[in-house]
Amino acid sequence: MHTPELTLTPDAISAAAHTLTSRRLSGQVGAALPAACRPLTLHDAWAVQNAVTQELAQRTGEQVVGWKCGLPGADTWVLAPLYASTLSRADALGASPSACPVWTQQGQVKVEPELAFVLGHALPPRAQPYGVDEVRAAVASVHLALELIDNRYDDSVPLQFADRLADGLVNQGLWLGPAVDLAQGCAAQTLDIEVHADGQPLLSQHGVHPAGEPLAPLCWLAEFLRQQGQGLQAGQVVITGSYAGAPWVPVGPRLRVRFAPLGEVVLRFQDRPRG
Structure with missing residues (x-):
């Protein structure tokens, strides 16, 4: 039996999750889901997203290590889990110890320059809402980061937000860079983003956080997950929006991404074969 907010049955949710899980594991893309199991509402989509996480755990032992999120709209919830197998970390100097593997398209990958907030303590489910000060106090460190983008649907397929x-x-992972000043990171409404590949300039943009306050989406996420009975765990990483859209960058060259005035990251990507 399904709740009034859902249009999908449990079997349909399971079928949708199985298809999306298989695509996520293989890197393959495909058409929109069949009408019988295609999500039509936010509640449908949230149920399928949770079912994907459950199936990944069953098939591979995957764990959720964080979230991407943004402020919601009138008919949007902006949140998705970040998985352990897709999280790459920089070394202490800010350089990747090895090339970061990514699904690519024609030798390129989309990235989103973001700040990542690492929680020092949990924000578990409870009866009372979380205040802004409580969420701020839970943040132990702020890091430069690149969200890695990939689509499990064919780009020609017309899709709905659900x-x-x-x-x-469209998350395929996260590259977590070095920590920056905590107070500056939490207050960084604007950052000047520059991208170079093997020393050649690719992008120079005065970046503005899409939510204004970079911690605002994290506050929304903590409250949303509290209401869902899930909560946030200590050590989890949360990204809250790109300062420069989702530019394509080449795979192979040495990339330098500057987040002025906070710092910069240096890394390389390598192609991850699909299928």
Whole structure:
């Protein structure tokens, strides 16, 4: 039996999750889900997204190590889990110890320059809402980061927001860079983003956080997950929006991404074969 907010049955949710899980594991893309199991509402999409996480855990032992999120709209919830197997970390000097593997398209990958907030203590489910000060106090460190983007649907397929929410909002992983000043990171409404590949300039943009306050989406996420009986765990990483859209960058060259005035990251990507 399903709740009034859902249009999908449990079997349909399971079928949708199985297809999206298989695509996520293989890197393959495909058409929109069949009508019988295609999510139509935010509640449908949220149920499918959770079912994908459960199936990944069953098939591979995958764990949720964080979230991407943004402020919601009138008919959008902006959140998706970040998985342990897709989290790459920089070394202490800010350089990747090895090339970061990514699904690519024609030798390129989309990235989103973001700040990542690492929680020092949990924000578990409870009866009373979380205040802004409580959420701020839970943040132990702020890091430069690149969200890694990939689509499990064919780019020519017309999609609704529920389709994308069910599939994790085009996230394929996160590259977590060095920590920056905590107070500056939490207050960084604007950052000047520069991208160079082997010394050649690719992007120079005065970046503005899409929510204004970079911690605002984290506050929304903590409250949303509290209401869902899930909560946030100590050590989890949360990204809250790109300062420069989702530019394509080449795979192979040495990349330098500057987040002025906070710092910069240096890394390389390598192609991860699909299938």
